[in-house]
Amino acid sequence: MNFIKFSVYRIFASVFIVACLSYTLAVFRIGSSIWGDSHYYFAYTRSLVMDGDIDFANESVESGFAFPNGVNIIEKTGRVANNFSPGTGILWIPAFAISQLVVFILYEVGFPVLTDGYSLIVQLFVGYSAIFYAMSGLFISYLTLCKLFDKKVALLTTGIFLATTQLMYYVFVDPLNSHTVSFFVASLLLYLVVKISGQKDGLSWKDAALFGAIIGALSLIRNQDVVLAIPSAMAILYMSREKTLTFFKLIFSGFVASLIIGIQLLATWTIYHQLNSPYLIQGQSLNWLSPDFIRVLFSQGNGLFYFAPITAIAFVGLAKLLKDKRAVASISLASFALSLYVIAAWGPEIVGGPYGSRMFISVLPFLMVGIGVLAHRLRTIPGIALIVVLTFWNIFQTLQMLIKW
Numbered sequence: 001m002n003f004i005k006f007s008v009y010r011i012f013a014s015v016f017i018v019a020c021l022s023y024t025l026a027v028f029r030i031g032s033s034i035w036g037d038s039h040y041y042f043a044y045t046r047s048l049v050m051d052g053d054i055d056f057a058n059e060s061v062e063s064g065f066a067f068p069n070g071v072n073i074i075e076k077t078g079r080v081a082n083n084f085s086p087g088t089g090i091l092w093i094p095a096f097a098i099s100q101l102v103v104f105i106l107y108e109v110g111f112p113v114l115t116d117g118y119s120l121i122v123q124l125f126v127g128y129s130a131i132f133y134a135m136s137g138l139f140i141s142y143l144t145l146c147k148l149f150d151k152k153v154a155l156l157t158t159g160i161f162l163a164t165t166q167l168m169y170y171v172f173v174d175p176l177n178s179h180t181v182s183f184f185v186a187s188l189l190l191y192l193v194v195k196i197s198g199q200k201d202g203l204s205w206k207d208a209a210l211f212g213a214i215i216g217a218l219s220l221i222r223n224q225d226v227v228l229a230i231p232s233a234m235a236i237l238y239m240s241r242e243k244t245l246t247f248f249k250l251i252f253s254g255f256v257a258s259l260i261i262g263i264q265l266l267a268t269w270t271i272y273h274q275l276n277s278p279y280l281i282q283g284q285s286l287n288w289l290s291p292d293f294i295r296v297l298f299s300q301g302n303g304l305f306y307f308a309p310i311t312a313i314a315f316v317g318l319a320k321l322l323k324d325k326r327a328v329a330s331i332s333l334a335s336f337a338l339s340l341y342v343i344a345a346w347g348p349e350i351v352g353g354p355y356g357s358r359m360f361i362s363v364l365p366f367l368m369v370g371i372g373v374l375a376h377r378l379r380t381i382p383g384i385a386l387i388v389v390l391t392f393w394n395i396f397q398t399l400q401m402l403i404k405w
Contacts, residue, residue: 008142008151008155011155012135012138012139012142015135015138015162015171016131016132016135018172019131019134019135019171019172019175020128020131022172022173023124023127023128023131023172023173023175024124026173026174027120027123027124027127032064032065032120032123033120033123033124033126033127033176034065034118034123034176035174036068036174036177037084037177037178038174038176038177039059039065039066039067039068040067040082040083040084041084041088041089041092041176041177041178042059042065042089042092042126042176043056043059043060043067043082043089044082044084044086044088044089044090045089045090045092045093045096045126046059046096046117046118047059048089048090048093049093049096049097049100049117050100050116050117054079054082054086054267054270054271055079055080056079056080056082057079057080059080060080060082062118064118065118067080067082072282074271074272074273076272076273077270077271077272077273079270079271080271081271081272081278081282082271082278083278083279083281083282083284084178084278085178085220085221085222085223085264085278086220086263086264086267087178087181087217087219087220087221087222087263087264088177088178088181088182088221090220090263091133091181091221092126092129092130094129095125095126095128095129096117096122096125096126098125099121099122099124099125099126100115100117100122102121102125103115103119103121103122106121123176126176127175127176130175130176130177130180130181131171131175131180133175133180133181133183133184134167134170134171134175134180134183134184135171136184136187137180137183137184137185137186137187137188137365138158138161138162138167138187140184140187140188140191140365141158141161141187141190141191141365141368142154142155142158143191144187144190144191144194144365144368144369145157145158145368145369145372147194147195147198148194148325148328148369148372149372149373149375153372153375153376154372156375156378156379157368157371157372157375158368160310160371160378160387161310161364161367161368161371163387163390163391163394164308164309164310164387164390164391164393164394165307165308165310165311165354165361165364165394166179166307166308166354166355166357166358166360166361166364167183167361167364168354168394168395168398169353169354169355169398170183170354170358170361173398173402177358178221178222179358179361181221182218182221182222182225182361182362183361183362183364183365185214185217185218185221185362186218186225186228186361186362186363186364186365186366187365188214189211189214189215189218189228189232189365190331190332190365190366190369192207192210192211192214193211193232193235193236193328193331194328195207196211196236196239197235197236197239197327197328202236202239202240202241202242202246203236203240203246203249203250204249205249205252208249208250208252208253208256209252209253209256211232211233211236211250211253211256212252212253212254212255212256212257212260213256213257213260215228215229215232215253215257216256216257216258216259216260216261217260218362219257219260219261219264220260220261220263220264222359222362223264223277223279224339224342224343224359225339225362226261227335227338227339227342228335228338228339228362228363229257230334230338231330231331231334231335231338232331232335233250233253234334235327235330235331236250237250238327239327268281284346286342286345286346287345288345290345291341291344291345292344292345293340293344295344296340296343296344296357296359297340299356300352300356301352301356302352302356302357303356303357304357304360306357307353307354307356307357307394307397308357308390308394309390309393310371310390311360311364311367313370313371313374314367314368314369314370314371314374315333315367315370316370316373316374317369317370317371317372317373317374318332318333318367318369318370318373320373320374321369321370321373328369329369329370331366332366332367332369332370335363335366336363336366336367339359339360339362339363340360343359343360346359352397352400352401352404353397353398353400353401353402354394354397354398354401355401356401
């Protein structure tokens, strides 16, 4: 047993090291780890640590790191618009602060390093922390699967999802984005719900506080992920013996979550003097009456099932699981359905590759459960062949996207 545990730790540690090396090579090839959306997330981190505010007047025009969509000054506040949520940038602060301290020390002893918060050392270490979040999410997903299946199945399922989904790209190439941290927190959510489902006493006050903190963090990272709270809370209430007490505990969870979500409201008010969603303030829309399910599931630009067919296969397993572990299967299916509805209602953005279906990363921990049910079939020769094909399909689409960009 101890040998198995040691081997699992060594596997995850090895993947983490390989991912850090792969990411480092990508950064040195490009010359920076800050590109695309990461400009906006990193702006929160740098501004909070270096300036003690969320005024992006300097970050938005910094040479080599300027906001890619240009600078939009909000008339009411005079501040630079940033419609990206602050949660990701906040979670990067520990790595930024520690690496920036190292940079200051190196500068004081005579090394020619930048001390403005944009040095390559700081960029790399923030990226390494993002990889750590992703790998922690994978490890937590493994622990969750261990509660439902045997350890070999759990490890195999975790590896399959890393190899055949968007996780590969965001772990090995572009971790400096919101998706690594949202995956980490979503993994925590599923682990906690499965843990609570196995407790005779149901939801404790401690778990209620943790549940609220996780929901708040999910919302602070990617606002739309707040919908994941609904099926989890309903399942916790349904499984409880003392439903009235559990209901009040969930109210407490909501209070804890609202405290964290309040950070988003404070940031939005500071920048815009409004309390609406920053995405809606900036002109994006949600078409609730006409969601485009075909585009977000099957198109070459956004299709989750097109990019990662393993996620479609997962539904076969979840359907089977409804017979034995109805609560977990129902939570997983409902979480996906709600996320799908929100994403499908969002305005079209055809990008392709792992970036095209990136919004589904928060529900990958829930879909892993379905593959765990089918793992015994995936250990056969046809199953192994399928995984190899899907892995190469993932790599091919990722390379195609990178070449196009």
